[in-house]
Amino acid sequence: MKTRAYLAVLAASCFSVFPAAAQQQVTGTPGAPSATTTIDGQSLPAAPPPFGGVINLDAQHSTPWWPPTVVPPKGAPNVLLIITDDAGYGVSGTFGGLIPTPTLDQIAANGLRYTQFHSTALCSPTRAALITGRNHHSSGFGVIAEQATGFPGYDSIIGPDNATIGNILKDHGYATSWFGKNHNTPTYAYSTSGPFDQWPSGMGFDYFYGFMGGETNQWTPWLFRDHTQIFPWRDQPGYNLVTGMADDAITYLRQIDAVTPEKPFLLYYAPGATHAPHHPTQEWIDKFKGKFDMGWNAMRDEIFANQKRLGVIPEKAQLTPWPDDLPKWDTLDADSKKMFARQAEVFAAYVAYADHEIGRVVDEVRRQGKLDNTLIIYIEGDNGTSAEGSTIGTAFDLAAIQGINMPVADQLKYYDAWGSDVTTPHMSVAWSWAFDTPFKWTKQIASHFGGTRQGMAMSWPGHITDKGGIRSQFHHVIDIVPTILEAAGIEAPQTVNGIPQKPIEGTSMAYTWAKGSANVPSTRTTQYFEMFGDRAIYHDGWIASTTPPAGPWLLGLGKLPDVLDGYNWELYDLTKDFTQFDDLAAKEPAKLKELQDLFLVEAAKYHVFPLDNRVATRFGQQPSATAGRDTFTYTGQLSGLPPSAAPSPLNRSYTITADIEVPEGGGEGVINTLGGRFGGYGLYLLKGKPVFTYNLLGLERFRWEGTDGLTPGKHSIVFDFAYDGPGFGKGGTGVLSVDGTEAAKQTIPHTIPFVATIDESFDVGIDTRSPVDDNDYQVPFRFTGTLDKLTVKVGPPQI
Structure with a gap:
């Protein structure tokens, strides 16, 4: 007892x-x-x-008791939030472009088209603003993650006081998921060792299927499911991420519906299209054969006429002039016209292909009978069309963004393969400018609508009642979060996980939904813009804009003006001048001064200072998982280490030493790679012989090869590279030796200056995505011997 x-x-x-x-x-x-x-x-x-x-x-x-389950307010809608990549206002057929976008058409027909909706002019910043409802500097993303500088508005960290729409809706009982592009995680946190607070899971999204960086190869993407790397193309011949993420989103929606059909979802859908590399399937490329033979100037005129016919620009709008430093189509030779038309065909195919796959996801929502209570927001592009393909385009986009041009004659060698898995193509700046019709400028330019105006459509049957209507109120991507919260009947939280929150800086767009609201004044009366020192301020129908000192295709490598006082300012009355055509700065100096002063106030409020107009030289300033280390040692097989966590061979001397044991009968396979088909290096045994290949961004390969196959037993293979610095992308001399004896020596004229790879990894004993030279091997090409130790020793940067 x-x-x-x-x-x-x-x-x-x-x-x-x-x-x-x-x-x-x-x-x-x-x-x-x-x-x-x-x-x-x-x-x-x-x-x-x-x-x-x-x-x-x-x-x-006894009477049992369970903690109550959190549920959303009654009637809270599902939310399908869609944003595509690098597509300006004149891209989609929905907003007058020549590329059919029937899914975007459908959303617009069932809801509303917005003709004055804006981004930040660049990828990461727009996405940070989109999911937090705060300005990009307020969210730590004044620039893309790869160029973060550590100042409060530029550290690439969405802090815990900036809870995302994922955090908020998850805390109110939503199922939350994220598909496609991330680009809101600091580069030094890409490693699967974490920390994961800056991954989608740490930002309130319970499920993630996508890629972490700014771009990825769509044929062999660097892909994650939650925190785990996956390789679906290995078992699915012809796999393409554009279809693969739609398939996965549909599977996810079916699983949610099977288990909790009454539970609302937030599905954030962000395909890599149409950021380079342009990777549609051949089926879609074939649909656009010959569609752009008229050239970029005639296409621009046609888009402009379509936009007036559709009512997505005012009848009195003026087409901004063609820039003097871009060639007119009629001045080109026949080869250039042929190649440039092909570039546009593949880009258009990529746009249409992505829209089609988005349509499959929308169809699944319809099939489940949930379309009537689903708020769909479809934003075409996170900034204007990209001008990062150089003035002539390229078959290999990493070369172009590092200032290495590929002549048209060399591009023509890839004409039939353009868009396939042996290219990573981008198009000429002239196409990019034309696809931003009717505006001036392109992606990266925050001062003009060619960089910031996005076509956007929104539908929610029964709530958005003016089906097919057009809304011209001035709005910004930060206005999406408060719009979703109002639709869901959820107030912005004061605290999340006990942490006080920054105020939401956007304003709801729900006031535009009712019939008769087309002429209601915009609730957004002021909005600043800034990117790389280029800036603008909108207020009550006026916008003051700096004149970009150079085109973004020049990569900011020339002499730049003083970032504070060296910029010219323009002034536009948007109530009369939709396209920023008529500069009134000289006629209205008082108004210009008023807006310039307002910019200073807004910039101080939202952490825009200190201004910084550097572009290329911002790379490499971020914290690093390799900081303070010059020697790296690995044993056994390792795959998937991100470049940010691996020893960098760029702009420095380095030595790679592999202590291996060759089996009886000879050895073969990868010992170490960084990158692959489109840039990087590889050390491997090929038919028993040691080989080191340096891949200069797909444009050129330099090869060191031993003359004899290695005998069974232990060997030490060393590749030693002496860099001819200082400076970016200089050449150097490499020596390949075996057991202390020189096997091959070669001096090369140049190396990769800034970025070896974006979407491939550092691998040891295996190669996981693409070979450094297709003529030598195909992945995974595992090493058949024993790798006792791999040591990489790097010297200091010589820049």
Whole structure:
């Protein structure tokens, strides 16, 4: 009896919920100084129930209790939030472009088209603003993650006081998921060792299927499911991420519907299209054969006419002039016209292909009978069309963004393969400018609408009642979060996980949904813009804009003006001048001064300072997982290490030493790679011979090869590279040796200046995505011997 009594007292001390209606069998005075409890007439040392209630030792006379489940407000909609990549206002057919976008058409027909909706002019910043409802500098993303500088507005960290729409809706009972592009995680946190607070899972998204960086090869993407790398193309011939993510999103929606059909979802859908590399399938490329033979100037005129016909620009809008430093189509030779038309065909195919796959996801929502209560927001592009393909385009986009041009004659060698898995193509700047019709400029330019105006459509049947309507109120990507929250009946939280939150800086667009609201004044009266020192300020129908000192295709490598005082300013009255055509700065100096002063106020408020107009030289300033290390040692097989966590061979001398054992019959396979088909290096045995290949961004390969196959047993292979710095992308001399004897020596004229790879990894004993030279091997090309130790020693940067 005493043992049973002590067990009862122990239970009383451990469990805290006891219904008051239960029959008393254990008595005591909770909180009293008495140290005894009476059970069945016996006095025992007390451990009173925490609530001072009654303990029932018999489950048949107890009432169970469960913590309540958090559920959203009644009627809260599903949310399908879609944003594509690098597509300006004149791209989609929905906004007058020549590329059919029937899914975007469908959303617009069932809801509204917005003609003055804006981004930040660049990828990461727009996406940070989109999911937080705060300006990009307020969210730490004044620039892309790869160019973060550590100042409060530029550290590439979405802090815990910037809870995302994922955090908020998850806390209110939503199923939250993210598909496609991330680009909102600091580069030094890409490693699968974490920390994961800056991954989608740490930003409130329970499920992630996508890629972490700014771009990825769509045929062999660097792909994650949650925190784990996956390789679906290995088992799915012809796999393409554009279809693969739609397939996965549909599977996810079916699983949610099967288990909790009443639970609303937030599905954030962000395909890599149409950021380079342009990778549609051949089926879609074939649909656009010959569609752009008219050239970029005639296409621009056609888009402009379509936009007026559709009413997505005012009838009195003027087409901005063609820039003097871009060639007119009629001045080109036949080869250039042929190649440039091909570039546009593949880009258009990529746009249409992505829209089609988005349509499959929308169709699944419809199939489940949930379309009527799903708020769909479809933003075509996170900035203007990209001008990062150089003035002539390229078959290899990493070369172009590092200032290495590929002549048209060399591009023509890839004409039939353009868009396939042996290219990573981008198009000429002239196409990019034309696809931003009717505006001036392109992606990266925050001062002009060619960089920031996006076509956007929104539908929610039964709530957005003016089907097919057009709305011209001035809005910004930060306005999406408050719009979703108003639709869901959820207030922006004051705290999340106990952490006080920054105020939401956007304003809801729900006031535009009703019939008759087309002419209601915009609730957004002021909005600043800034990117790389280029800036603008909108206020009450006016915008003051700096004149970009150079085209973004020049990569900011020339002499730049003083970032504070060296910029010219323009002034536009948007109530009369939709396209920023008529500069009124000279006529309205007082208005210009008023807006310039307002920019200073807004910039100070939202952490825009210090201004910085550097572009290329911002790379490499971020914290690094390799900081302070010059020697790296690995054993056995390793794959998937991100470049940010691996030893860098760029602009420095380095030595790679591999201690291996070759099996009987000879050895073969990869010892170490960084990158692959489109840039990087590889050290491997090929038919027993040691080989080191340096791949200069797909444009050129330099090869060191031993003359003899290695005998069975232990060997030491060394590749030593002496860099001819200082400076970016200089050449150097490499020596390949085996067991202390030189096997090959070669001096090369240049190396990769800034970025060896974006979407491939550092691998040891295996190659996971693409070979450094297709003529030598195909992945995974595992090393057949034993890798006792790999040591990489790097010298200091010579820049």
